[in-house]
Amino acid sequence: MSRIVAAAPAVPAFRYSQAEITTALEPLLTHDPARAALLRRIHASAGVQTRNLVMELDRYATLDSFHEANDLFIAAGADLAEKATRDALDAAGIGANEVDFVLFTSVTGVAAPSIDAQLVTRLGMRPDVKRLPSFGLGCVAGASGLARVHDYLVGHPNDIAVLVSVELCSLTVQRGDDSMANIVASGLFGDGAAAVVVAGDAVARERGLTGPDVLDTRSSLYPQTEDVIGWDIGGSGFRIVLSAGVPDVIGRHFAGDVHALLGANGLTVADVGTWLAHPGGPKVLEAFAQALGIEDAALEPSWRALAAAGNQSSAAVLGVLAEALRTPVPRDVGLLFALGPGVTAELVLLRWAAA
The missing domain is CATH 3.40.47.10 (Thiolase/Chalcone synthase)
Incomplete structure (x- = not known):
């Protein structure tokens, strides 16, 4: 077995109501009155009241290249990953230098070296920490990442592992695209990160670490x-x-x-x-x-x-x-x-x- 010791979310500073986001994005996605009306209905029925975004709303009108969006993903994503991981480690009472394995996942940006490499230096992890970045699993990666961390710890019961997720979904919204998929996504997805600290069975029992x-x-x-x-x-x-x-x-x-x-x-x-x-x-x-x-x-x-x-x-x-x-x-x-x-x-x- 493995034991989940702590988990912590992190979100960007810019927080808006769903209505504010809808008003700002509508002219960026469509100028067709029928599609605009559809967008407003879809956003209103998304079950979302507020979202945190990585940029101020008015900046999305000027974000016009994947290069610019991905640079922002790397810079802001690293900051959010650091905050979530620090908070989770602090909650667990575990030092960054005690972490043996890091699994990082995202599907909203790309980087090589991956963002988890920055965490090693920023947090003071050991240079021999094992890292495994993951891309392509999308929404399932939080659950899949937790499962794969568990698999690792079954074989390494004395180790401490951290799962880190960063998703800046707002950077992927396509301007000038009033397809149903882009309309739904623009009303549903938000930006954020999370980190989970998981302990192998032996170290959890030895240190009296609590959790499921x-x-x-x-x-x-x-x-x-x-x-x-x-x-x-x-x-x-x-x-x-x-x-x-x-x-x-x-x-x-x-x-x-x-x-x-x-x-x-x-x-x-x-x-x-x-x-x-x-x-x-x-x-x-x-x-x-x-x-x-x-x-x-x-x-x-x-x-x-x-x-x-x-x-x-x-x-x-x-x-x-x-x-x-x-x-x-x-x-x-x-x-x-x-x-x-x-x-x-x-x-x-x-x-x-x-x-």
Whole structure:
């Protein structure tokens, strides 16, 4: 097993209401009155009340190249990654020089060396720390990253690992593109980062580190769904691929994966008291609840996260996890999960120790 010791989100300083964002983005995306009316309806129904953005709203009108957007991703992303990681390590009571493994993930910018390389110097990590940057998993990467960190720690029970996610989704919005995918994305996605500190079983017991244990994980790649979620990457940067078929994919496949994971561990849906769902949007959350046969209220933490910050891609579900860790209520079995390009699903089964 491995143990989640701490998690911390970080967001940019610029915070706006959904209405303010809609007003600013509308003339950047379309001059067609019918598409503008559609944009306003889609934004109003996205379940989002506020979002943090990496730039002031008026600056998006002048952001006209992928080069400029990616430079900003690297500079601002490194700052957010540093803050999230410092906060998580401080909450865990663990020094940066004690970290043995860092998994970094993002799908909204590219850098070589990757942003996690900057963290080694900024935070004072050891030069022999193992690093593994990841790109391409999209929204599922928060859950997948946690699962892969767990896999590493099963083989290295005396090690400390950190998962770091940075997603600056606003930098990918395409100007002059009033396609349904870009309209939906412009009303749904927000900017943010998150870090999670995870300890191997031996070091967690030796040091008395508290938090939920990762009991098991499950990965699923659903066939013939490659065109449902992803990027079309070209000269203008990252153009969103986002179809209306995501809820259908959830309805066809998701419950089977959940039942398989729970059943392999002698559990059922009724045994899960804490649901940590990726806040992918209203239709996604509704599809999760319907597939699992649970009330929408069971996913309330994810609905709150969506309203407060939008869908922050891979960082979003880690923010939901961070809230669960700092909320002092009795917990036993939990399930953290997300979907991403592929379509890929990742499930992480958790158990909190009895108080």
